[in-house]
Amino acid sequence: xxxxxxxxxxxALATFDLFVRELxxxxxxxxxxxxxxxxxxIRELRFTRDDINYLKKQRLFSTDFLKYLTHFRxxxxxxxMPEGTVFFTNEPMIRVTASILEAQIIESFLLNTINLQTxxxxxxxxxxxxxxxxxxxxFSLRRTHGSEAGIKVARAAYIAGFNGTSCVLAGKLYGIPxxxxxxxxxxxxxxxxxxxxxxxxxxxxxxxxxxxxxxDIKKGIKNAITAGLYLKEKGRRLQGVRLDSGDIVSLSRLAxxxxxxxxxDYVKIFASGNLDEFKIRDLLQRGARVDNFGVGTHMGTSIxxxxxxxxxxxxxxxxxxxxxxxxxxxxxxxxxxxxxKQVFRVQDKYGRFVKDILGLEKDKINPAxxxxxxGSLLGKGGVKGRPLLIxxxxxxxxxxxxxxxxKIRLFTRSNLARFTAALKEVxxxxxxxxxxxxxxxxxxxxxxxxxxxxx
Amino acid sequence: xxxxxxxxxxxALATFDLFVRELxxxxxxxxxxxxxxxxxxIRELRFTRDDINYLKKQRLFSTDFLKYLTHFRxxxxxxxMPEGTVFFTNEPMIRVTASILEAQIIESFLLNTINLQTxxxxxxxxxxxxxxxxxxxxFSLRRTHGSEAGIKVARAAYIAGFNGTSCVLAGKLYGIPxxxxxxxxxxxxxxxxxxxxxxxxxxxxxxxxxxxxxxDIKKGIKNAITAGLYLKEKGRRLQGVRLDSGDIVSLSRLAxxxxxxxxxDYVKIFASGNLDEFKIRDLLQRGARVDNFGVGTHMGTSIxxxxxxxxxxxxxxxxxxxxxxxxxxxxxxxxxxxxxKQVFRVQDKYGRFVKDILGLEKDKINPAxxxxxxGSLLGKGGVKGRPLLIxxxxxxxxxxxxxxxxKIRLFTRSNLARFTAALKEVxxxxxxxxxxxxxxxxxxxxxxxxxxxxx
Numbered sequence: 001x002x003x004x005x006x007x008x009x010x011x012a013l014a015t016f017d018l019f020v021r022e023l024x025x026x027x028x029x030x031x032x033x034x035x036x037x038x039x040x041x042i043r044e045l046r047f048t049r050d051d052i053n054y055l056k057k058q059r060l061f062s063t064d065f066l067k068y069l070t071h072f073r074x075x076x077x078x079x080x081m082p083e084g085t086v087f088f089t090n091e092p093m094i095r096v097t098a099s100i101l102e103a104q105i106i107e108s109f110l111l112n113t114i115n116l117q118t119x120x121x122x123x124x125x126x127x128x129x130x131x132x133x134x135x136x137x138x139f140s141l142r143r144t145h146g147s148e149a150g151i152k153v154a155r156a157a158y159i160a161g162f163n164g165t166s167c168v169l170a171g172k173l174y175g176i177p178x179x180x181x182x183x184x185x186x187x188x189x190x191x192x193x194x195x196x197x198x199x200x201x202x203x204x205x206x207x208x209x210x211x212x213x214x215x216d217i218k219k220g221i222k223n224a225i226t227a228g229l230y231l232k233e234k235g236r237r238l239q240g241v242r243l244d245s246g247d248i249v250s251l252s253r254l255a256x257x258x259x260x261x262x263x264x265d266y267v268k269i270f271a272s273g274n275l276d277e278f279k280i281r282d283l284l285q286r287g288a289r290v291d292n293f294g295v296g297t298h299m300g301t302s303i304x305x306x307x308x309x310x311x312x313x314x315x316x317x318x319x320x321x322x323x324x325x326x327x328x329x330x331x332x333x334x335x336x337x338x339x340x341k342q343v344f345r346v347q348d349k350y351g352r353f354v355k356d357i358l359g360l361e362k363d364k365i366n367p368a369x370x371x372x373x374x375g376s377l378l379g380k381g382g383v384k385g386r387p388l389l390i391x392x393x394x395x396x397x398x399x400x401x402x403x404x405x406x407k408i409r410l411f412t413r414s415n416l417a418r419f420t421a422a423l424k425e426v427x428x429x430x431x432x433x434x435x436x437x438x439x440x441x442x443x444x445x446x447x448x449x450x451x452x453x454x455x
Numbered sequence: 456x457x458x459x460x461x462x463x464x465x466x467a468l469a470t471f472d473l474f475v476r477e478l479x480x481x482x483x484x485x486x487x488x489x490x491x492x493x494x495x496x497i498r499e500l501r502f503t504r505d506d507i508n509y510l511k512k513q514r515l516f517s518t519d520f521l522k523y524l525t526h527f528r529x530x531x532x533x534x535x536m537p538e539g540t541v542f543f544t545n546e547p548m549i550r551v552t553a554s555i556l557e558a559q560i561i562e563s564f565l566l567n568t569i570n571l572q573t574x575x576x577x578x579x580x581x582x583x584x585x586x587x588x589x590x591x592x593x594f595s596l597r598r599t600h601g602s603e604a605g606i607k608v609a610r611a612a613y614i615a616g617f618n619g620t621s622c623v624l625a626g627k628l629y630g631i632p633x634x635x636x637x638x639x640x641x642x643x644x645x646x647x648x649x650x651x652x653x654x655x656x657x658x659x660x661x662x663x664x665x666x667x668x669x670x671d672i673k674k675g676i677k678n679a680i681t682a683g684l685y686l687k688e689k690g691r692r693l694q695g696v697r698l699d700s701g702d703i704v705s706l707s708r709l710a711x712x713x714x715x716x717x718x719x720d721y722v723k724i725f726a727s728g729n730l731d732e733f734k735i736r737d738l739l740q741r742g743a744r745v746d747n748f749g750v751g752t753h754m755g756t757s758i759x760x761x762x763x764x765x766x767x768x769x770x771x772x773x774x775x776x777x778x779x780x781x782x783x784x785x786x787x788x789x790x791x792x793x794x795x796k797q798v799f800r801v802q803d804k805y806g807r808f809v810k811d812i813l814g815l816e817k818d819k820i821n822p823a824x825x826x827x828x829x830g831s832l833l834g835k836g837g838v839k840g841r842p843l844l845i846x847x848x849x850x851x852x853x854x855x856x857x858x859x860x861x862k863i864r865l866f867t868r869s870n871l872a873r874f875t876a877a878l879k880e881v882x883x884x885x886x887x888x889x890x891x892x893x894x895x896x897x898x899x900x901x902x903x904x905x906x907x908x909x910x
Contacts, residue, residue, distance in 0.1 A: 001641050001655075008654040009644055016640070054627040060662060100644055111597040112605060142566040143762040145600030146607055150567060152600075172509040183562075185471070185769040186456050188782045189464055189555055192909065199463040200456075207515060215785045215906060245786045297762045306761035307598040307752045314640040327643045330670045331700045451670060454647065 003065045005101040013076075013324070014100040014317040015340050017092035018110055020118075024305030028428035029419070031125050031412060032085040032093050033156045034117035039398045041109050042074050074102050078393035081343075082403070084121075084159055084412035085388060086419060088434050091343045091358060093118070095389055100317060107312045115310045116149060117156045123277075123302040124160035125416065127295055129424040130277035132284060135292035137179050138165040139272060140300020153300045159408050166294075174405055181209040181242050181270065181294075188214060197227040201238065205231060209240035209270055212255070217246060221255050225262045232264070240268035240292065248273075249288045256289040268292055276303070281426045315339055326447055337440060338447050344385030353418045357385055359437030458520045460556040468531075468779070469555040469772040470795050472547035473565055475573075479760030483883035484874070486580050486867060487540040487548050488611045489572035494853045496564050497529050529557050533848035536798075537858070539576075539614055539867035540843060541874060543889050546798045546813055548573070550844055555772060562767045570765045571604060572611045578732075578757040579615035580871065582750055584879040585732035587739060590747035592634050593620040594727060595755020608755045614863050621749075629860055636664040636697050636725065636749075643669060652682040656693065660686060664695035664725055667710070672701060676710050680717045687719070695723035695747065703728075704743045711744040723747055731758070736881045770794055781902055792895060793902050799840030808873045812840055814892030 005012070020030060047055075047069040055061055055069070076098020087093050094110060096103045127136060138157040144150040147169075154170030164177035171178035182200055190196035193215060201208045210227060212220030221241060228238035241259070243251050248271045259267045271283070272294035280293055297303060313336045316324045326338035337358065344357040357363070392400035403411070422430040436444075460467070475485060502510075502524040510516055510524070531553020542548050549565060551558045582591060593612040599605040602624075609625030619632035626633035637655055645651035648670060656663045665682060667675030676696060683693035696714070698706050703726045714722045726738070727749035735748055752758060768791045771779045781793035792813065799812040812818070847855035858866070877885040891899075 001635065001637055004637070004641060004655050004658040005644070007658055012644060014640070014644060051627070055623075058633070060659065100640075104638075104640060108596050109602065112599060112602055115598050116600045141563050143570050143765075144567060145571045145604040145756070145761075147564065147567055148603035149600040168510075172506070178513070180456065182456055182459070183559075184784050184786070185469070185555075185559060186459060188769050188784065189460070189467060189469060189772045191774075200459050203459045203462055204515065213786050301600070301761040303761055306600075306756040306758055310598075314643050317644045319646075329639050329643065331639070331668050 002101050002105055003061055005104065006065045006068060007062075009100050011322075012100045012318050013097065013322075014103055015095060015097045015315050015324070016103050016107070016312050017315050017337075017341065018094040018096075018114060018310065018312045019092045020089050021309040021311060023089055024308070026427055027122060027126070027305065028423045028425070028430045028432065029086050029088060029122065029125075029416075030093075030118055030308070031121035031160060031416075032081040032087055032114075032118060033083050033121035033159055034113040034152075035080050035083045035094075035392065035400075036402055037113050037117070037152075038078075038080070038094070038110060039392060039400065039402070041113070042078065042106070042393055042396070043398055045072070045074055045106070047072050072102075072105070073396055074098065074106060074393075075396035076102050076393070077391065077395065079389040080392045080400075081388050082390065082408075082411070084408045084415055086353075086415050087343070087388070088356060088432055090337065090434060091356065092341055092389065095341070097340070100314075111310055111312050115308050117152055118310070119302045119305070119308045120153050120156040120300070121160045121412075123299050123305070124157035124162055124295075125412070126277040126424075126426065127157075127280065127293075127299055128161035129416075130281040130284075130426050131293060134280075134284075134290065135268075136162045137292060137294045138162050138167065138300065139294040139296035141165075141167045143297040144300045150300070155405070157295075157299060158405065159412055161409065161413060162295075176405070181240075182211050184211060184214045184244075187211060193220060194223040194226060197223050198230065201227045201231050205234070205236045207239055209242050209268075210238070211242045211244060213243060213245050217243070217251055218254070221258050224267075225258060225264060228259070228264045228267055229262065238264065238267050240270045242270040242272060242294070243290075244271075244273045248283055248290065249286045252283075252289040253287065270294060272296070274298060277426050315341065326443060328444065328447055328451065330448065330451060335448075337436070337444055339440065339443050341440065343388040345388055346385045347418070351418055352420070353432075355433040355435055356388075357435050357437050358440065360440050360443070363437045363439055457556050457560055458516055460559065461520045461523060462517075464555050466777075467555045467773050468552065468777075469558055470550060470552045470770050470779070471558050471562070471767050472770050472792075472796060473549035473551075473569060473765065473767045474547045475544055476764040476766060478544055479763070481882055482577060482581070482760065483878045483880070483885045483887065484541050484543060484577065484580075484871075485548075485573055485763070486576035486615060486871075487536040487542055487569075487573060488538050488576035488614055489568040489607075490535050490538050490549075490847065490855075491857055492568050492572070492607075493533075493535070493549070493565060494847065494855065494857070496568070497533065497561070497848055497851070498853055500527070500529055500561070502527050527557075527560070528851055529553065529561060529848075530851035531557050531848070532846065532850065534844040535847045535855075536843050537845065537863075537866070539863045539870055541867075541870050542798070542843070543811060543887055545792065545889060546811065547796055547844065550796065552795070555769075566765055566767050570763050572607055573765070574757045574760070574763045575608050575611040575755070576615045576867075578754050578760070579612035579617055579750075580867070581732040581879075581881065582612075582735065582748075582754055583616035584871075585736040585739075585881050586748060589735075589739075589745065590723075591617045592747060592749045593617050593622065593755065594749040594751035596620075596622045598752040599755045605755070610860070612750075612754060613860065614867055616864065616868060617750075618747075631860070636695075637666050639666060639669045639699075642666060648675060649678040649681060652678050653685065656682045656686050660689070660691045662694055664697050664723075665693070666697045666699060668698060668700045672698070672706055673709070676713050679722075680713060680719060683714070683719045683722055684717065693719065693722050695725045697725040697727060697749070698745075699726075699728045703738055703745065704741045707738075707744040708742065725749060727751070729753060732881050770796065781898060783899065783902055783906065785903065785906060790903075792891070792899055794895065794898050796895065798843040800843055801840045802873070806873055807875070808887075810888040810890055811843075812890050812892050813895065815895050815898070818892045818894055 276298035
């Protein structure tokens, strides 16, 4: 396709929107994630000599086009929602304006990156909401789709509010706190469970969490208590016990009682084993006495929705005279919004977010527009809509200063806190209002009939 | 955990099995995939100075242990099923015998790699079975979990029988045929659909597939016919038209009629849009006239089962005297098979696979064993069970000669062809017989009661 553009649309500029068409079941919001990698990609994108040679061997591309690729750089503009921004369907979370060829070449990487990281941040955020302040740890590396995904999942989960990860490489790369407990194999490599517990406690006197379900859980807890008392005698504290199977509600209550009775009330209870937001909500509602959850496969693969309905669609393109003309798709059930758009978030006088307006960039949220939309866009307090897309790449140069990971994490939390609780329910059917601006509505209507006639 | 082993089990050797506990719904088999990456990992595994410094900063590890890591190499043995081998639950597809510390350090990478690639090879294989010989192309890059996953998915799908991929980097890395068609944006960047079709046809006179559903599909097909006749006049052939929305059965029949009537009976029909094995089976049963399918998200994320219940469990460990003692887990619903195991595949006199025997390595499938198992292990023709696990790493050295990708692909096809058709149904409830050898059964029974007593 790029070669086609090269011959026929070399000077054409275009705008593309990256957005999600529909939310997965039970989801009421998404969390923007992946911008850091997009910006690194934009900085580094090149075709190497090796790449060109491979393409040449396909006997499909012209010499001129291959020569063009050797000098290829992305030189356009990119607008994006900062990582951690809560967003909704049809809202462009990335907007690219560039030579149509450049805008198209970056499509796959943008979609691939945002799909994974935003999907995981959204899933992990749901787990955080269900966890009601309990400790949450990413244990998904074994089942993420490759090691790259393992690292990105750890980062997205941390942004969403997780407390740490078992992925040591993610810890090294991003400074995320790393955690680990023992596995069954460690216990099984000793003749007696208690021996394995004592050996582990000796090795990590300040960070020991003992896995108690390899053989018989009740005996396992007893052995953990023995190890805990042994550490206590030496003036140290057993950190926790971990339950990885069975009925977590009754087992956690049993473990709590046994630990408390033994004077080990400071020992935390850690639960793991195919957990997700649904199960965690249920466990806590049923009175489980769990302090920390290890959440793996379900979060790390977004198991109930392992992809987003995320797309990258052209919304305007220049004509022969270099003027931008809006465009849109008319395919059945896949109609898009034309023109260069912006998302405006409206808050009430308490700072709570009450609605978004999907408009054209030239829309300004002002009393006049508000009046045209029936006066409903602005609250009584005279609040204003804040544009969510900010410029991050200018003529190919990254101009956005990336916040630290902990700042992104804090921003995610404060951002989410300003939405109604109904949004954050595990089984949410809440639909946050996203209103299409009158000007965009009108453009879409008139363009649709114009295109139907033209074709 | 490794530090615990370092202090308490430095000389212990252990065997670990990597296997799948349960199959996802509708699945009756899995396809081994990922060994190539495992072997590369074993060759290259090192802790860099940078890694050690990071670990040091955690203030968790002893100087001795960190020093040990600087010299760390995997020095054990690995047995594995060759890529493309069809296998079933509880069958070890990788078996590691090594220092317990080394065997444990490689766990995460092994699970992560085999989970992704085997899951995708199995899913893609189902699509291939449903496709009944039609062309199948991997279009999943936009929705795979990261770019690494995109590349691995392309490879796994090709092994399973796909014909090509849209992931150009996978084409470059693995020599997989790459394919591409135009996207809606290309059409929309021109004022008239026909202009975009002619431009594309000029650019790729021998490999043009035109996307006909951007505006009105019927008009789109007409425009494609115009472009096809234009190419025909110049002595060239339009390759295909692509349908990406709407009712593929009626639209493909309409397209076929219109193309044939215009003398373009050689033009292929390409269908895409959220396809999977269920939809492809349905489309073909309902009489769709499709020659090639582009299969994306559903295959590339294994959307109905985005993870396998894959685990890595210790099965034997040496005692103080260096003797291997079998071990097993007794956790509720998670009991494992002890001992050093092998999988034997039994075929009938026609070469059809009829059952597998999960046994101990020292089990030999011979008439004596057959007799002990009630004579049912061997067919009347006196056929023999072939061991599926072969040695691929010897004392840390990779001794397995990797077959070419095309050889693996052929092996997968011929391997699958020897199983009954019931296994390959899209909605399969067939359970291929995997029999536990008498000796293994006995070991498991006696060990379970022994462990219960001991703890």
